[in-house]
Each structure stands twice: as structure tokens, then as C-alpha cells.
Amino acid sequence: MDARPVGDPLVQLRGISKLYGRGDAAVRALAEIDLDIGRGEMVALVGPSGSGKSTLMHVLGLLDRPSAGSYRLSGQEVARLSGSAAARLRGSRVTFVFQAIHLLPSLTAAGNVELPMAYARLPRAQRRTRAREALERVGLLDLAQRYPGQVSGGQAQRIAIARAVAGGPQLLLADEPTGALDRRSGQTVLALFQELHQRLGLTVVTVTHDPLVARHAQRIVQLEDGRIVSDAPVTDRLLADGADGERTA
Amino acid sequence: MNAWRIALDSIWHHKLRSSLTALGVVIGVFAVVTLASLGAGVRNYVTGQFNSFGAALLTVTPAPPGAQKSLDAAASGNRGGSARGSFGGGGGGGFGSTPSTLTLGDVQAILALKSAHVAAAAPVADAAALVANGNLDAPGATVVGTTAPYFAMSNLHFASGGVSAGFSTGAVLGQAAAAALFPSGGAVGSTVSVNGQAVPVVGVLAAAGSQLGGDPDQAVYVPVAQALSISGASTVSEILVRADGTAGVSAASAAIQAALALRHPLKDFAVVTAGQILSIIQSTLGVITSVLGGIAAISLLVGGIGIMNIMLVTVTERVHEIGTRKAMGARDSDILVQFLVESVLLALLGGVIGTACSGLAGSIVGHAVNVPLGLTASSVSLALVFSVAVGAVFGVLPALNAARLMPAVALRSE
Numbered sequence: 001m002d003a004r005p006v007g008d009p010l011v012q013l014r015g016i017s018k019l020y021g022r023g024d025a026a027v028r029a030l031a032e033i034d035l036d037i038g039r040g041e042m043v044a045l046v047g048p049s050g051s052g053k054s055t056l057m058h059v060l061g062l063l064d065r066p067s068a069g070s071y072r073l074s075g076q077e078v079a080r081l082s083g084s085a086a087a088r089l090r091g092s093r094v095t096f097v098f099q100a101i102h103l104l105p106s107l108t109a110a111g112n113v114e115l116p117m118a119y120a121r122l123p124r125a126q127r128r129t130r131a132r133e134a135l136e137r138v139g140l141l142d143l144a145q146r147y148p149g150q151v152s153g154g155q156a157q158r159i160a161i162a163r164a165v166a167g168g169p170q171l172l173l174a175d176e177p178t179g180a181l182d183r184r185s186g187q188t189v190l191a192l193f194q195e196l197h198q199r200l201g202l203t204v205v206t207v208t209h210d211p212l213v214a215r216h217a218q219r220i221v222q223l224e225d226g227r228i229v230s231d232a233p234v235t236d237r238l239l240a241d242g243a244d245g246e247r248t249a
Numbered sequence: 250m251n252a253w254r255i256a257l258d259s260i261w262h263h264k265l266r267s268s269l270t271a272l273g274v275v276i277g278v279f280a281v282v283t284l285a286s287l288g289a290g291v292r293n294y295v296t297g298q299f300n301s302f303g304a305a306l307l308t309v310t311p312a313p314p315g316a317q318k319s320l321d322a323a324a325s326g327n328r329g330g331s332a333r334g335s336f337g338g339g340g341g342g343g344f345g346s347t348p349s350t351l352t353l354g355d356v357q358a359i360l361a362l363k364s365a366h367v368a369a370a371a372p373v374a375d376a377a378a379l380v381a382n383g384n385l386d387a388p389g390a391t392v393v394g395t396t397a398p399y400f401a402m403s404n405l406h407f408a409s410g411g412v413s414a415g416f417s418t419g420a421v422l423g424q425a426a427a428a429a430l431f432p433s434g435g436a437v438g439s440t441v442s443v444n445g446q447a448v449p450v451v452g453v454l455a456a457a458g459s460q461l462g463g464d465p466d467q468a469v470y471v472p473v474a475q476a477l478s479i480s481g482a483s484t485v486s487e488i489l490v491r492a493d494g495t496a497g498v499s500a501a502s503a504a505i506q507a508a509l510a511l512r513h514p515l516k517d518f519a520v521v522t523a524g525q526i527l528s529i530i531q532s533t534l535g536v537i538t539s540v541l542g543g544i545a546a547i548s549l550l551v552g553g554i555g556i557m558n559i560m561l562v563t564v565t566e567r568v569h570e571i572g573t574r575k576a577m578g579a580r581d582s583d584i585l586v587q588f589l590v591e592s593v594l595l596a597l598l599g600g601v602i603g604t605a606c607s608g609l610a611g612s613i614v615g616h617a618v619n620v621p622l623g624l625t626a627s628s629v630s631l632a633l634v635f636s637v638a639v640g641a642v643f644g645v646l647p648a649l650n651a652a653r654l655m656p657a658v659a660l661r662s663e
Contacts, residue, residue, distance in 0.1 A: 054661075063576060064657035084580045090656075091578025098660070102573040106258045119578035163577070 008075065010170060010203050011037040011060065016069035016079070018055050018226075029055040031226040032069065039170075040201045042193070044214035044234075047223035054175060056223065057207045061094050061173045062086040074170060091116035095164035099176035101156050103148040103163075109135065110144040113163045120167060134166035135159070138192060154185025161192055165202065172196070174206045178213055190216045191240035216240060252583075256591035259563075260598070267595060270559045274599025274636055275606065277549030282607035282624065282632045284545050288538030290615065290622035292531055299527045304495045305368075306402065307502055309359075309488040309509065311349040312519035317506070320519055349484040350517055353473065355509055356396075356488055364504045366497035371399035372485040376476040378444040380420075380430065380469045387429040389467045392443065394476020394485075400454070402491045405465055410437035410452030417472055419451035425466040427453040443471060444479050490520075498522050546635075552599065553639035560592050560647035571651050572659025585652040592644025593637055600636025604629055 018030040029052045037043055045053045058064035059071065062078060071079040078089065095116065103112045113131040122130075135141045138158040140151075148156055157177065164172050174193065178186035194216060197204050206217060214220050215238045222230040260267045351372075359370045374394035380387050397416040400407070412421065420441055427436045427450075440447045448471065457465040477483065492501040502520045509518055564571070571584055608624040615622030 058657040061576070063660065064655065084582070087575065087578055087580040087583075089578075090576060096576050098576075100569075102569065102576070102660070104570060104573060106255075106262060115574070116577040119574070119580070119583060 008039075009036040010039045010041075010074055011035065012070075012072040013059075014070045014072075016056075016059060016066045016071060018052075018059060018064070019067045028226050030059070030066070033226075033228060035221065035228065035231075037171075037203060037205065039203055040197070041219060042197045042204045042217045043206070044217035044220045045205060045207045045223065046209065046211070046214045046220055048209065051223040052226040053207045053223050055226075057173050057175055057205070060171070060205060061096055062090050063096075088120070092120045092167045093169055094171045094173065095167065095169040097157070097160050097164050097172065097174040097177045099179040101148075101153070101160050101180065103156055103160060105148050108145050108147055109140065109151070109159045109162075112148065112159060113166050116163060117167050122167075130166045130168075131162070134162035137165065137196075138162045152185070154181050154188055157181060157185065157189050158192060161189065161196070165196055165200070170203060172202055172204045174204065176208055177206060178208075178210070186213075187240050194240055212238065252586050252590040253594070255587055256594045259591055260595060266559065267598075270556055271595050271599035271602065273552030273555035274549065274596050274639060275552075275603040277545070277552040277639075278600045278603030278632045278636055279607045279610075280545035280548050281542055281635065282604050282628045283610055284538065284541045285628040285631060286607065286611050286622055286624055288534060288542070289625050289628065290611070290620055292534050292538075294620045295530055295534070296527065299523055304523050304527075305492045305498055306523045307490040307492060307498065307505065308521045309351060309355070309490065309505060310519055310521060311347045311351060311487070311517060313347055314516045317516065317519045320521060320525060347517070349486055350513060350515075351485050351488055352483060353477075353485065355512060356485070358508050358512060359488065359490060359505055362504055362508055364501065366492050366501035366504060368491045368493040369398040369402055370488060370490045371396045371402060372473050373399070373487045373489055374473050374476040374480070374482070374485040376471075376480040378476075378479050379442075380426070381442050382430040382439070385430050385432070387426045387467075387469070390423075390426045390429070390469050391464075391467060392469050392471060392476060392479070394471050394473040394479075395489075396473055398491075399470070399489060402489055403465065405457055406455045407452045408455040410450070412452060416451075416470075417474075418449070419472075420448045421452040421454060421470040422450055423454050423464070423466040423468040423470075424456040425464075426469050441469070443469070443475075446475075448475075495524075498524060549635060549639060553596070553643040556592050556595055556640060557643035557646060559595075560588065560644055561650065563591075564588065564647050564651040567651075568654065568659045571654050572656050575654070575656035576660065581652040584654075585648045588648035588651045589641065589644045592647065593640035596636040596640025596643075597633065600632050603636075604632045607632075 013033050013035040016030055016033040016035075017028065020027045020029055033056065045056060047053045055064065059066050062081065066079050069079060070077060073089070073094070078086070081089070103109075104115065107115065110128075110131050113134055114127040117127040117130060132141065132144070135144050138161055140155060140158055140162065143151055143155060143159070148159070151159065157180075177193070178189050181189060190213065193204055193206070196202050204217075206213065208214050215234055215236065217234060218237065219231070219233050221228055353372060356370055356372045359367060372395060376392045376394055378392040380390045380392065395416075397412045400412060400421070408424070410421075420443065422430065422436055422441075430436065430441055431439065436450045436453050438450065440449050442448070454465060473485065477485075490501065490505060492498045499522070502522055505520050510516060574584060604624065611622040611624060
């Protein structure tokens with residue numbers, strides 16, 4: 001499993017660059033990135049702050065447009081999609097888990113989980129069912145009617161994970177998902193990612209500066225100054241407590 | 250996505266801010282609706298007065314040649330302004346200065362028409378005369394010569410006595426004149442002296458209140474022939490005609506004009522209908538109402554700017570929410586609609602409260618001045634349409650700002 005899958009990659013980046021600003025003041029956040037991520041891979045993007053890993057995640061997640069280059073998502077060119085076309089992919093095919101969690105405080109846990117499916121115009125009954133399933137999967141079905149202010153940080157992040165997987169995405173992007181959590185909650189979240197990856201075959205890309213978090217993935221891509229400086233499989237993979245997947249690295 | 254729910258939630262979560270924002274619209278809508286219903290109320294009141302006075306009445310008055318034409322133009326809804334202006338300028342009492350050439354023969358001519366549309370006609374001849382009862386006199390009394398049909402046409406009722414046997418001799422006293430001449434009552438059957446001539450009192454009128462063109466309570470009515478002999482004139486001041494209903498007014502007017510034109514080749518008369526007078530008063534009221542309404546609309550504009558201001562702040566405050574929603578698949582249009590609905594809802598809330606306040610104020614003031622000043626369907630719908638428009642117009646810019654945020658930028662900003 002930790003070998004790179006061959007065949008049609010889910011993500012194919014070619015010459016992706018991102019510039020902020022113009023002229024002499026321009027900052028190159030990404031410099032001609034080439035990267036393939038296969039279906040069902042679990043990848044960690046690591047690097048010091050300012051290395052461009054968050055920018056790369058924003059490009060992968062269609063939250064930002066690259067200045068140059070090609071981005072194919074399951075074969076479809078998406079680098080220069082219109083705003084509404086990108087919005088259609090966000091939240092349904094590509095979903096997010098953020099460090100700051102970003103649950104909407106005025107919605108219940110179930111309401112938050114339903115939100116991306118509501119924007120994808122899924123029928124209400126279908127949203128309800130899928131939200132229940134997703135909350136059950138993260139073990140928080142009993143908190144479905146709670147508001148984000150009434151749950152702990154770890155629980156909130158698990159609700160956010162339920163929100164990310166409920167619609168059945170192809171690619172889950174996690175930006176420092178354990179950054180705001182204590183060690184135990186962090187372990188639970190990492191275990192959940194490994195389980196979702198294992199059970200659903202979900203492609204997971206985690207952005208982190210924490211080498212320990214990175215070692216929960218199968219492959220680590222390291223960035224520095226907007227370039228990939230190393231890309232290697234994890235030989236000593238960590239399995240988070242509670243993850244009932246493979247026990248061998 | 251239920252934009253209404255989101256907007257209601259957001260408004261509810263910021264109660265103080267929302268109510269202060271809506272207050273601007275409350276005041277604006279209150280001012281506009283109150284003025285509109287005030288205008289409508291006064292207009293209805295005037296119309297009601299006219300209808301009780303007699304919408305089927307026509308008055309033939311002396312007038313300079315050509316006056317009829319501008320009068321007709323003014324009343325037929327000609328909003329050009331010039332015709333109305335010229336009549337308005339001369340109408341206040343302008344025709345009164347034109348020497349009358351109307352005679353009893355003209356009254357006969359009108360009656361001789363046997364037109365189906367002319368129900369009755371009566372001359373009105375003002376005479377300067379002293380009326381007394383012994384050493385009691387009626388200083389404010391005006392002597393008016395007329396014929397029997399006049400009383401019913403002018404909506405005057407008898408308190409005692411009457412002219413059912415015709416009005417060829419005697420005098421009819423208005424309420425106030427009777428009280429001055431006969432303080433202890435018993436006027437009917439007594440005599441009064443009109444310019445020294447003893448005249449039997451045949452009737453006393455019930456109190457009528459002041460009317461357009463005179464005060465019947467102060468009047469002493471005598472047969473027209475007697476009034477003409479007192480004043481030594483052969484012309485009457487005006488001729489009052491009643492059509493056989495409001496529908497017959499214009500036909501009666503045309504028939505009278507045709508008949509009198511033969512007798513007055515100079516066309517030195519005008520036939521004024523009650524409707525013409527009414528429409529001139531109404532259009533004047535309409536102008537006043539719209540000018541005041543325009544001033545009130547300025548406060549609504551200020552309220553709208555208040556909404557825009559708060560919505561701009563709201564967008565800045567909720568950048569993270571916008572970023573999250575966009576990351577969850579919200580399209581620009583979803584965000585646009587969300588914020589637009591919120592500003593429209595805020596404005597609508599203000600509009601509803603303002604309308605309710607206006608209704609309350611209208612009924613209180615209406616009770617006090619005894620003029621019905623309720624909300625009208627048109628003023629309520631005007632207010633609601635206005636407030637929705639204010640919310641939409643002033644919400645567009647903030648909503649566009651929100652919709653155009655790039656999700657990565659929105660999520661990154663701290």
C-alpha cells in the first residue's frame with residue numbers, strides 16, 4: 001500500500017506556479033511544481049512556514065487559482081475554472097478540514113455536516129441520511145443537534161471531518177488538522193483519517209509542519225521556497241491509537 | 250440553501266445592531282406612509298363633503314368670455330399646469346368681479362329645456378338689505394333671493410315651517426339669523442322687516458354649518474322677485490342647477506351651455522360642476538402631498554444608507570464565514586443572495602414596523618381631528634415595496650463585496 005499506485009493519477013500538477021503581487025514586488029509562492037497523487041493515497045505536505053505548502057493546498061482545493069501551469073483532477077483540467085465551476089467541485093469532490101475548524105456557529109452539528117451538500121443542491125432527505133451516516137462514522141451521532149459552541153475542540157474537528165466526508169469526496173485536504181488540538185484529540189483525529197483512508201479508500205492530503213503528524217501518511221512531500229525538495233514514501237509509518245487498519249508500516 | 254433562514258439567524262444574533270439599522274428605515278417609512286395616508290384621508294374627507302353637498306350640482310356663474318374653456322381643461326385631468334394655473338389664479342373669487350348678465354329669463358330658459366338631465370334650477374340673487382324684528386336686528390345677515398327648489402338643492406332642511414306651498418312671498422331664516430331676530434323662538438308666523446317692508450316668516454332652517462360660497466345659517470332668504478326689487482337690479486348673481494344624478498352632470502352642463510349661448514352670444518358665463526371644483530381641489534392636495542412625501546422619502550434614503558453601512562461592516566466581520574461557505578461549495582451567487590436577502594429583510598422589518606407605527610399614529614390623530622386617517626392599501630403596499638427596494642439597492646454593494654471574496658483570501662485573513 002505504501003508504494004505509489006501506478007495508472008491514472010487523481011491529481012496531476014504540471015508546472016504549477018503562484019505569484020503574489022506584481023512586478024519587482026512579486027513573491028513566488030510556488031515555482032513550477034510537478035506532482036502526481038494517486039487514488040487512495042495518503043500524502044503529507046511538509047515544510048517550514050512560508051514554504052508554499054498552504055498555497056499548494058489552496059490550489060489543490062480550488063480555493064485559489066495558480067498563476068501558471070496545469071492541474072488535472074481525475075483527468076479534468078481545473079486550473080482555470082470559472083468561479084461557479086470551481087465552487088461546484090469544492091465541497092463535493094474536493095473537501096477540507098481546517099486547523100481553525102471553521103464550523104458555522106449558528107448551525108447545529110448536523111446542519112454543518114449538511115452544508116456542503118446543501119450548496120451542492122442535494123435533496124433534503126438525502127442530506128439528512130448522509131449527515132447521520134457521517135456523524136455516526138466519526139462517533140458523534142449523539143451530538144448531532146448540538147451547536148459548535150457546545151462541544152469540545154476535538155469533537156468540533158471530528159464534526160468538521162464528518163462534514164468533509166459526508167458528500168463522498170474524491171480528495172480530502174487537511175490543513176494542520178491537529179494544530180489547534182491537544183495531543184489526545186489530535187491522535188483521535190489522525191486515527192480517524194487513517195480509518196477513513198483505509199475503509200473508504202479516500203485520498204487524503206495533509207498539510208503539516210509536524211514530522212510526527214506527517215509520519216501517519218504513506219508518503220511525504222517536502223517543500224521549501226515553493227519547490228518540492230523531497231518526495232519519498234514513509235518507511236516507519238505511525239498508526240494512531242484507535243486506528244484499526246494495517247499494523248505494519 | 251435557505252437564505253431566509255440564514256438571514257433571520259444573523260439578524261437575530263445581532264439584535265441591537267439589527268434594530269438600530271432597521272430604525273432608520275422605520276423612521277423613513279413612518280414619515281412616508283403617514284404623509285400618504287394623511288393626504289388620502291384629507292382627500293377622502295373633502296370628497297365626502299362634496300358628495301353630501303351635492304355632486305350633481307352645477308352653478309352657472311358670470312365669467313369673462315373663454316373662462317369655460319380653461320375651466321373644462323383644468324377639470325378634465327389636463328395636467329399641463331398652465332390651464333390649471335390660470336384657473337387657480339382667477340378662481341379664488343375672480344369670476345365674482347365679472348358683472349353678471351344672467352337673468353330670470355335664463356333660469357326660465359334652462360327650465361324650458363325640459364332636458365332629462367336637468368332636475369331643478371334656481372336663481373340666486375344677493376341683495377343688500379337690513380333685516381330687523383322690532384328693535385332686534387341681525388347684523389351678519391345676508392339677504393338672498395331665490396326660489397323654492399333652492400333649499401333642497403343646497404341640502405338645507407327646515408327646522409320649522411317650509412316652502413312646500415311655493416316661495417312667492419315671505420322669508421326663510423337661517424338658524425343664526427332666526428336666533429338673532431327671535432331669541433325666544435316662534436319665528437314662523439311672525440313678521441320681520443326687510444328694508445322696512447313687513448315680510449311674514451314662513452320657515453326657519455336647521456343649522457347647516459358653513460358651506461363653500463356662503464353661510465346659510467346667517468342668511469335670510471326671500472323670493473327672488475323681492476330681492477331684485479330691493480337691489481333694483483335685473484340680473485341674478487348665479488343660477489344653481491341640479492342634474493338628475495352624477496351621471497347626468499356633463500350632459501346637463503352641455504345642454505345649459507348650448508341654451509345659454511343663444512341668449513349670451515358673448516359667452517359671458519361659465520357652467521361649473523361640483524366635480525370640476527372637486528378635481529381642482531384634489532389636484533392641489535395631490536401636489537402638496539407629493540411634495541411632502543418627497544421630503545419624507547429623503548429620510549428613507551438616509552435609512553437605506555444606514556443599511557448599506559452596516560452591511561459593509563457585516564461583510565468585513567464575517568469574512569471567515571464567507572470563506573468557510575465558499576470552501577463548502579457556496580457559489581458567488583449563493584453568497585450574493587445570502588447578503589442581499591439579509592439587507593432586504595432588515596429593510597422590510599423596518600418597513601413593517603414603520604407602517605404599524607404610522608397606522609397607530611394615524612388612528613390617534615384621526616380620532617383627535619375627527620377625520621378618518623387610516624392606513625390605505627396603497628400606502629401600505631407603497632411602504633413595503635419601497636423598503637424592499639431600499640434593502641435591495643443598498644444591499645447590492647456589500648453583497649457583491651462578499652460574493653467576490655476569493656475563498657483562500659477569506660480563509661487566510663485573521
